[in-house]
Amino acid sequence: MGFDEGRAETIRYHEELYSAPEAHDPDAWLNQPAPIVMGALQHLDRTRPVRVYDLGAGSGRHTIPLARTLPSGSRVVAVDLLDTAVQSLKERAARESVADVVIPVVADQEGYRFDRGPADLVLGVSTLEHVSSVEAFRDLLARMRDATAPGGVVVLVIATDRHEVADGETRPAQAELALTTEEAVRIVDEVYADWTEHRRDESPFGVTEERDGRSYELRSVNVRRVLQRPHE
Numbered sequence: 001m002g003f004d005e006g007r008a009e010t011i012r013y014h015e016e017l018y019s020a021p022e023a024h025d026p027d028a029w030l031n032q033p034a035p036i037v038m039g040a041l042q043h044l045d046r047t048r049p050v051r052v053y054d055l056g057a058g059s060g061r062h063t064i065p066l067a068r069t070l071p072s073g074s075r076v077v078a079v080d081l082l083d084t085a086v087q088s089l090k091e092r093a094a095r096e097s098v099a100d101v102v103i104p105v106v107a108d109q110e111g112y113r114f115d116r117g118p119a120d121l122v123l124g125v126s127t128l129e130h131v132s133s134v135e136a137f138r139d140l141l142a143r144m145r146d147a148t149a150p151g152g153v154v155v156l157v158i159a160t161d162r163h164e165v166a167d168g169e170t171r172p173a174q175a176e177l178a179l180t181t182e183e184a185v186r187i188v189d190e191v192y193a194d195w196t197e198h199r200r201d202e203s204p205f206g207v208t209e210e211r212d213g214r215s216y217e218l219r220s221v222n223v224r225r226v227l228q229r230p231h232e
């Protein structure tokens, strides 16, 4: 499996996800923020405006609730590779009256420069594994670190050891990069060596999906971290 095939599958999967009827259901998982993200707010100073970068923001599962919750003057920069995702996020932001808080950006996280100012919170939730190499993964984590202000927080949820099970057979997932749990954990530990760790765990994750009318189980490990840059 090469990068191009993996990327094509990432695009196919998410285009389908964002155009499915459930995408408009407020109770669907893709509209329910993950507790690890909302819980990370407790570590931030929210007596002043907060700047957030949400990488792989999708249709706004975290961008929208954050935009609704954060103090006046805050900004959430929502970055996604897919125009479809960003359009859907923009519509939702307008519907929920937070369009002035959200800065939608269509861009690849690989090479993204965090050019809207220092971050108080950076989210990399179920997106960081979509890069072309282990070096690109490390470089992205380092740019997230360097973009974060003193006292700022980074939330990571990284899918590793991804594989598919179908018809009793196990095969590697159709993904851009075959990132192992061991590699991801080692690189995160190196890049964020002197940061405070508020959460650290790795847990198995499985979900049933469909492709070309056939179902398969996508299995992975979720590497999760909540990390805080030391205050100066």
Ligand SMILES: C[S@@+](CC[C@H](N)C(=O)[O-])C[C@H]1O[C@@H](n2cnc3c(N)ncnc32)[C@H](O)[C@@H]1O
Residues within 6 Å of the ligand: 010, 014, 030, 055, 056, 057, 058, 059, 061, 062, 079, 080, 081, 082, 085, 107, 108, 109, 110, 125, 126, 127, 130, 131
């Ligand atoms: C599984 S969804 C997660 C969305 C959201 N972060 C969440 O937790 O619900 C992954 C998102 O990352 C986006 N994505 C994948 N590769 C990307 C890349 N290289 N740069 C930016 N976004 C990317 C996809 O388009 C998709 O919207």
